[in-house]
Amino acid sequence: MQLEKLRHGTELLKRGFAKMQKGGVIMDVTSPEEAVIAEKAGAVAVMALHAVPADIRRAGGVARMADPKVIEDIIDAVTIPVMAKARIGHFVEAQILEAIGVDMIDESEVLTPADEAYHIDKTKFTVPFVCGARDLGEAMRRINEGAAMIRTKGEAGTGDVKEAVRHMRQITGVIRELKGKSREELALAARKIEAPAELVAETAELQRLPVVNFAAGGIATPADAALMMQLGADGVFVGSGIFKAENPAIMAAAIVEAVNNYDNPHVLAGISKGLGGAMRGIDIRTLAQQEVLQTRGW
């Protein structure tokens, strides 16, 4: 073997992995059986969890990394990539997830944060990370820490898409505002959003995030998924929206097809017919302050 020339865990490999997910749907699953349903429906990857966000929300208490045994069983059940969540700042949970062969780690606000000051230093890992963001500054800080993929935080486990919409519009809108700015204006803009100037300049030039940007948090129907795609998402995460639906296999396949045909209303109409009930959901305005997940992390 040409071992001496072999390189693992480079930025190109991490960001490249995320690029292969583009135009796809990543689904939350809690068992090998659910993972197989997701794969058959056309998911590009699954997110292995001990409970979907809607149940995590209901259970309360401290939400932690899933049991590695459950994650391993899911890894064995499917051929598509398997992701899993670690608590914000909990680099040991991340080390464990890397050790069992998880393909991407989600440093997630859905779990209870483990550190009030620091996110994980993601450059120290071989596997890539995805992180949530509510605005461009947060996205830039996560990328600067080594995140290879960004997703909106939305408000997980609610089935209410409005927060994901808000976060996606915030990020794409601010990127548009950066267009045509001079170097010193970009430096000032970077300072205002507490983001590294180099990354902000690169983003202004590209007119998009320098990494793949997915939508997440509250997506419950094919129309929700298509909405996020039309707003500029590279793909979507669906959490509780699938396995809290009346018919998960049908809803999963329909959301995959909706992401593929997101700009074709006639196809979307066909896809949206007769799916059975979507997840019941919670209106975000009825949540108490301490029940809001998106304010975790910074």
Add this chain to the structure above:
Amino acid sequence: MRIGVIAIQGDVEEHIASFRKALGERRERGQVIRIDRKGVIPSCDAVVIPGGESTTIGRLLEREGIADEIRGSRDVPIFATCAGLVLLAKHGDEQVMRTGQPLLGLMDITVNRNAFGRQRESFEAELSLSFLDRPYNAVFIRAPAITEAGSRVEVLGTYDNLIVAARQGKMLALAFHPELTDDTRIHHYFLDII
């Protein structure tokens, strides 16, 4: 010259950008377009099947009716990377068969879907290819490999004793991602084939 990139899922934009770059370098006129529905393939001089998840791309290619169009246009040159290589194959390993993943079955090869392991094992390496005079920095991401090749298949490159680049007629199959680097030498080799 019209090159169509299958735009179902995966790194479509990267393929479009690298073919545009290669055409520019040759000062050749050409269009690089997205194939996201039935009816576009017949107007293309070449088809690109991108990297992504082969189970997803394969299923949607069938559902959208694009798969049969590709099968039907027998001599169209095809440039396939990673997931694209899996889809070109006639036979898959046990993993591929278990998922019931539809293959295009155009190339006399058997593939191992994740021959090099999981993302942790993904790698970059200097690869020798038979048609290039200098090594190529190849990016392997949860990459497949060709485990068996028929007599009509020309092996263009191997890594760790596994076939990672091969050609059959005007079809070029690569286990790695030339669209993720700036080096367009493989694109030029393909454009010469067309």
